Amino acid sequence: xxxxxxxxxxxxxxxxxxTDATDSASPSATSSSAPALNTTTGGDTTASSGxxxxxxxxxxxxxVPVPKPEWVAALDQNAIAKAPVYSANGDAGPKQxxxxxxxxxxxxTLCTRPTDIVACPKGQWGLTYDDGPTxxxxxxYDYLDSINQKATLFMIGGQVLQYPDLVLxxxxxxxxxxxxxxxxxxxxxxxxxxxxxxxxxTEQAIFEVTGVHPKLFRPPYGDIDDRVRDIAKQLxxxxxxxxxxxxxxxxxxxxxxxxGWIDAxxxxxxxxxxxxxxxxxxxxxxxxxxxxxxxxxxxPILKKSYDVKPVGACSGWTSVYKEATNVNASASASSxxxxxxxxxxxxxxxxxxxxxxxxxxxxxxxxSHASAAxxxxxxxxxxxxxxLAAAALF
Numbered sequence: 001x002x003x004x005x006x007x008x009x010x011x012x013x014x015x016x017x018x019t020d021a022t023d024s025a026s027p028s029a030t031s032s033s034a035p036a037l038n039t040t041t042g043g044d045t046t047a048s049s050g051x052x053x054x055x056x057x058x059x060x061x062x063x064v065p066v067p068k069p070e071w072v073a074a075l076d077q078n079a080i081a082k083a084p085v086y087s088a089n090g091d092a093g094p095k096q097x098x099x100x101x102x103x104x105x106x107x108x109t110l111c112t113r114p115t116d117i118v119a120c121p122k123g124q125w126g127l128t129y130d131d132g133p134t135x136x137x138x139x140x141y142d143y144l145d146s147i148n149q150k151a152t153l154f155m156i157g158g159q160v161l162q163y164p165d166l167v168l169x170x171x172x173x174x175x176x177x178x179x180x181x182x183x184x185x186x187x188x189x190x191x192x193x194x195x196x197x198x199x200x201x202t203e204q205a206i207f208e209v210t211g212v213h214p215k216l217f218r219p220p221y222g223d224i225d226d227r228v229r230d231i232a233k234q235l236x237x238x239x240x241x242x243x244x245x246x247x248x249x250x251x252x253x254x255x256x257x258x259x260g261w262i263d264a265x266x267x268x269x270x271x272x273x274x275x276x277x278x279x280x281x282x283x284x285x286x287x288x289x290x291x292x293x294x295x296x297x298x299x300p301i302l303k304k305s306y307d308v309k310p311v312g313a314c315s316g317w318t319s320v321y322k323e324a325t326n327v328n329a330s331a332s333a334s335s336x337x338x339x340x341x342x343x344x345x346x347x348x349x350x351x352x353x354x355x356x357x358x359x360x361x362x363x364x365x366x367x368s369h370a371s372a373a374x375x376x377x378x379x380x381x382x383x384x385x386x387x388l389a390a391a392a393l394f
Contacts, residue, residue, distance in 0.1 A: 008240040010101050028213060035111060052147030052164040054208050059201060061158030062192065065182045065276040067197035075234050079224035080192065080315055088189040105188065106224040106241060112384035117240045120314035127151040128242070129295065130180055130218060133166035137307075140292045141170060149299065150174050152240070152310040152320075153286075154218040157182030159201030164209045171210040176310040179203055179217035186223045195231050203237075206307045216312060236322055240311055242283040244269055246298070249283075252289040259294055266298040273305035281311060351388065 059065035083103035086094035096108050104111040112118050120126045128139065130153055144151060153175050160167050171177055181187070181198040190198065197218060207213050217237045219228060224239055232239060246265055250257040269280060282302075286292045302308055312320035 001311070007148045015049065035153065052168070052209065054161065054164070054205065056204060056208060058157075058161055058205065059182070059197070060116045061161050062183055064194050064376070065192055065197035065201045066069050068170040068198055071200045071235075072197050074194050075192070075196070077192075077233070079234065082228040083188075083225050083227035085191055086186075086188045088186065093186050093223060094188045103225040103227065104229075106219075107186075107188065107221065107223045107225075112241060113226075115229065115233070115238065116224075117238060117281070117311060117315055118266070119243045119281055120311070121340040122277065122279050122311075123273070123307055124314040125283075125302055125308045126240075126281035126311035126314045127299070127302075127308050128154060128281060129284050129286045130313060131156055131159070131184070131285050134172065134287055135163075136292045137163070137166050137170075138284045139210040139289075140295055141166070143296045143299075144175070145173060146354075147299075149177070149308065150302075150310050152176045152216065154180035154240075154323055155202070155206065156180050156184050157198075157205050160202065160205040160209065166204075167206060167209045168240070170202070171212070175211070176216065176312050177210065178205055178311075178320065181217070181220055186221060187219050187228045188199055188223050188225050192196075193225070195228060196235065199235055199237055200233060204370075207319065214320065215317075215322055216320055240281070242281045243278070244282045245278045246282055246284050248285055248291040248294050249287075251294075252288055257365045258336045259290060262294045263298055266301050270301050270305040278307065279314065281314075289335070319392055360383070 023201065043292075081103055083105075084097060085256050086097065089095040091108055096105075101109040101111055104113055106112060117126075127149070127150055132153060150173075153170055153369070155167065155177060157179075161170070167177065179199055179202045181196060181202045185198065187195055187198065203213055213236075215236060215238055217232060218240045224241075224243050229239060244265075246262050266282075269282075284295050299308070307314075
């Protein structure tokens with residue numbers, strides 16, 4: 001079984017970031033242009049953007065980066081799970097080998113470990129945005145500032161190089177900055193060395209801009225297994241997944257996807273708040289104008305039913321940075337340890353059954369990523385129609 005991991009960011013989709021704001025509510029999924037990243041910052045030159053100049057010499061933005069030798073040398077290879085490096089299957093993600101999920105692979109079976117952050121406590125909602133910063137991020141930042149709302153921002157290293165001024169703005173505003181890798185690739189298809197490069201180069205870029213080292217990271221597409229977890233743990237990073245997908249990423253994948261379905265999904269989640277056993281962590285993006293517009297529309301819906309806050313805050317972390325104290329003064333301070341959730345237990349149960357019980361979420365044996373995504377669209381559409389029909393009755 002192959003589960004369709006969301007948070008898609010293909011080269012085609014990322015290229016749509018540079019489209020005109022008036023047209024980006026429905027980004028083209030057929031463009032063949034290159035990713036809209038600052039490719040001039042790579043190689044053997046220092047990177048600069050706006051008023052900020054990076055001192056380190058970074059890999060080309062958008063590339064799978066080669067790590068510094070000392071980063072790899074610091075790893076204890078014996079403490080890393082011997083999971084295979086999966087073959088890449090293009091935009092469809094890693095190609096599963098065998099039927100058993102020995103290594104707790106989220107992509108295949110939704111399996112998580114207790115060390116993964118998947119949900120917030122009941123009544124709380126972890127607000128996250130992936131793939132920034134982009135040219136559309138300022139509109140989202142402006143809105144969050146206007147309502148004094150903080151979020152966790154999972155940033156791509158190549159985007160940090162292009163928009164360091166936005167990184168600094170977000171940090172000063174009190175948002176939690178976190179890592180979303182350097183090139184937004186499927187981590188289970190990468191070597192140990194490449195995974196180190198993906199995480200550490202992004203950390204280094206954020207550190208140069210802000211002076212802090214993030215502890216939270218989100219694997220692109222949710223693609224993580226025990227090998228990736230072990231590498232990240234040794235580097236000082238904690239994975240954050242999600243338990244509610246807005247499907248906003250579909251705005252850049254399929255022109256038939258309707259933005260109103262996002263609103264319907266969020267409305268349904270808000271209506272379930274009183275009976276839900278756990279709180280939520282949502283998957284959203286500041287990648288397109290359309291996703292930012294949707295984020296602004298739906299946040300008030302969530303805030304009526306949940307205590308919305310950054311992931312680190314809802315997990316009880318006193319600091320989301322490796323520094324001894326949280327220099328981000330507006331972040332929540334609490335001594336409560338990160339809690340496990342029934343969502344995690346359900347996902348682990350699915351994995352322990354050899355992936356068989358994960359079939360409800362899987363697209364089917366041998367099914368392509370594209371056809372599975374189409375099923376997800378249909379399901380989202382039905383959800384939207386149900387909510388809209390209910391609204392019409394009342």
